[in-house]
Amino acid sequence: MKGNSSYTPKKFAVIGAGPVGCVLAAFLTRGGYEVTLCDVVPTLLVPALDPGIIVEGADSLQAKVAKVTTTLDDIVSDPPDVIFVTVKATALPLIASALEGFVADGRYVVSWQNGIDTELELAKHLGTKAVMRAVVNYGCVPLSPAHVRVAFHHRPHFLQELDPESREAAVGICEALSGTGLETQHTDRIVDKVWRKSVMNSCMNAICAVTGKTMVQIILDPILLNLVDSLIKEGVAVARANEFTLGSDFYPYCINYLKNAGNHKPSMLQDIEAGRRTEVDYINGKIVEYGAQAGMPTPYNTMIHGLVKALECRPFDEAKAA
Known part of the structure; x- marks a missing residue:
């Protein structure tokens, strides 16, 4: 279903195969998007390909991602439209530095994380135009690799661009997420x-x-x-x-x-x-x-x-x- 934004991403990458990243990757995959899941721990990635990510609890779904990788270089060399960063905030300086080669017109990095000022850590390396911030309202626990229980899911989630020039893209990303079942609203008050x-x-x-x-x-x-x-x-x-x-x-x-x-x-x-x-x-x-x-x-x-x-x-x- 076509939304109101002219920006329509088709390829996504999710950095972090922990429970938050797995839930996001599963919803995006179920929505028909090509998703690459990235993590430095190979054992977290293998089940995401087969039998697929299993989500139970407040949400219930199973989905096989298109690709997995243990290196950010693979994502930079075959860039998606949007990268979601779901790892712990402590890893941000290293990840942001490794993603510098990803930045280009039409490509965006979203901090899909807890914590204050995580988007600013990304923007130090990637610039404000490429970076967006989300507030995520589900809580989940890992049961095993690529198997997650969602304890609660209080929709909607929220997302905003750092640079006003990227507003159209932010709206398009919200529409893509909402179409998968992860209802996400664009906001002007993300902070x-x-x-x-x-x-x-x-x-x-x-x-x-x-x-x-x-x-x-x-x-x-x-x-x-x-x-x-x-x-x-x-x-x-x-x-x-x-x-x-x-x-x-x-x-x-x-x-x-x-x-x-x-x-x-x-x-x-x-x-x-x-x-x-x-x-x-x-x-x-x-x-x-x-x-x-x-x-x-x-x-x-x-x-x-x-x-x-x-x-x-x-x-x-x-x-x-x-």
Whole structure:
């Protein structure tokens, strides 16, 4: 079905074969698009070709991607129209540098990630005209390579270009995504939406990572729920001090959203359990950074950021002790 935009992408690449990237790749493939899935871990890619990516839970589908690769050079040499970056934000500087040869008229890179300012990391290397930012509203957990359970999916998602000259292309990408079942709206307020989601992530993800509890276990614990409340209010204050608009209804919306998240381990806890680096620097760390920019103390985010960073070091410390 033809949309309103003159930009109609046909080939996509998804960088990152984790659960978020697999869900995106599966929807795009089911929508009839040619999709290349890229990851440095070969074992994550093999099942995406056969039997295909399996998605269950809030969404249910199975789809075989067209190609897989373990190197970004393959994507640059056979460029798609749009690249979606779904890896952890900590990998962005390296990925952005490797994609410099991809940039050309009609080609775009979308940050399909959590965290604050991820699109700016891409734009440092690729320029603003080629870069777009999305806010993604589904949560998922890996069951096995290319097999994902979607715990919740709160449509729509949102997307915006960094450069006004790329607006038509951004609208076209939204239309393509929506046509696959990943309803995505174009917005002119993506930074506000990034902050709305990041403040929610800052209060829940990090506490789960430190305590090892699921989201519903945090909500049911009155002491931890009080800490969630303090982190929300501190994040709201920092956002408003920097003139980001969260909306007058944000606090009750945030509490209601979190209470309905279910018995789900967020990605930051999954990373800690797997001994990986987390995205805490791009969530709580950014709130601390923007608080300092506005001359505001951020004791709760400073504390939880430091605790998560200490847990990130644990596998290294244990290996050194052994």
